[in-house]
Amino acid sequence: MAYEKAELVKRLASIEGHIRGIQKMVEDETYCVDVLKQTFAVQRALNKFEGELLRGHLSTCVPNGFKDGRNDQMAKELADIFELSKR
Amino acid sequence: MAYEKAELVKRLASIEGHIRGIQKMVEDETYCVDVLKQTFAVQRALNKFEGELLRGHLSTCVPNGFKDGRNDQMAKELADIFELSKR
Amino acid sequence: MAYEKAELVKRLASIEGHIRGIQKMVEDETYCVDVLKQTFAVQRALNKFEGELLRGHLSTCVPNGFKDGRNDQMAKELADIFELSKR
Amino acid sequence: MAYEKAELVKRLASIEGHIRGIQKMVEDETYCVDVLKQTFAVQRALNKFEGELLRGHLSTCVPNGFKDGRNDQMAKELADIFELSKR
Numbered sequence A, B, C, D: 001m002a003y004e005k006a007e008l009v010k011r012l013a014s015i016e017g018h019i020r021g022i023q024k025m026v027e028d029e030t031y032c033v034d035v036l037k038q039t040f041a042v043q044r045a046l047n048k049f050e051g052e053l054l055r056g057h058l059s060t061c062v063p064n065g066f067k068d069g070r071n072d073q074m075a076k077e078l079a080d081i082f083e084l085s086k087r
Helices: A005-027 A032-067 A071-085 B005-027 B032-067 B071-084 C005-027 C032-067 C071-085 D005-027 D032-067 D071-085
Strands: none
Touching (some): A005 B005, A032 A071, A032 B071, A071 B032, A071 D071, B005 B032, B032 B071, C032 D032, C071 D032, D005 D032
């Protein structure tokens, strides 16, 4: 496996808690701008999570994939990741 | 209040469930690329949530803020939102 | 006018020169990664240009627009800018 | 070389012309929002240029790099590209 499972699960648990906190803010009718600042913080945390996952992918799965001759699959997946990461 | 509380809480509950699903994927040692595609989907859902919140803010809080003469606060908050939304 | 014309024209002239430099790199068959790093730098320069323009817009045109009762136009334009800035 | 030189130079020439058009708009004191819409269009054109360049990189340089055992360089460069593309 190309990633540190416990570390990534911990990050996701923290993001889940953050989302629950934002739900509470909305229920309490918090000012829009303060809610937005929290969702942007969640997006930054997701960016970091994705960076972590990608680093593992690039240092493990990708070299193995190219060694095994699965070049097209590797190239296609990385192009998709690049494309999707910009939305 | 500038937003439809029930609608936004529902969106957040769905995002929270999505995050929990990704935690399960990581625990099951799912292939990195498949995990990444799901976190990108969560970010798109957050973008939509933010768009919704911002529309309410722009059509309610912002006109009221300028009417009340809180011009600097309104301008500063919108510039911050623009800046933060790009990270 | 909500912006410092000379300053913004100068920024655009510098971006134009940067683009011409990248054209030269491509003609010289420079390594893809080095070309990409330069286009990312241009995107950051465009982000700064847009931030500058937006600050002027928010501190001048937007308050005037709301004062004049053009609330729907102001809100629609800002929502569009937010949406377009994420692509 | 991993890219179609003539095609990419043509794209850059078009982007350069677009930037010059925006300079003219600023000199003519065009409304901020209309200027912003044009710079966002330039950024979308740069995104497409980068996607084109990356596809060539992934289908040519990257497989060759891994075949030659330059795994660390390839992984590092791709992680950098992912990181820089989000700014």
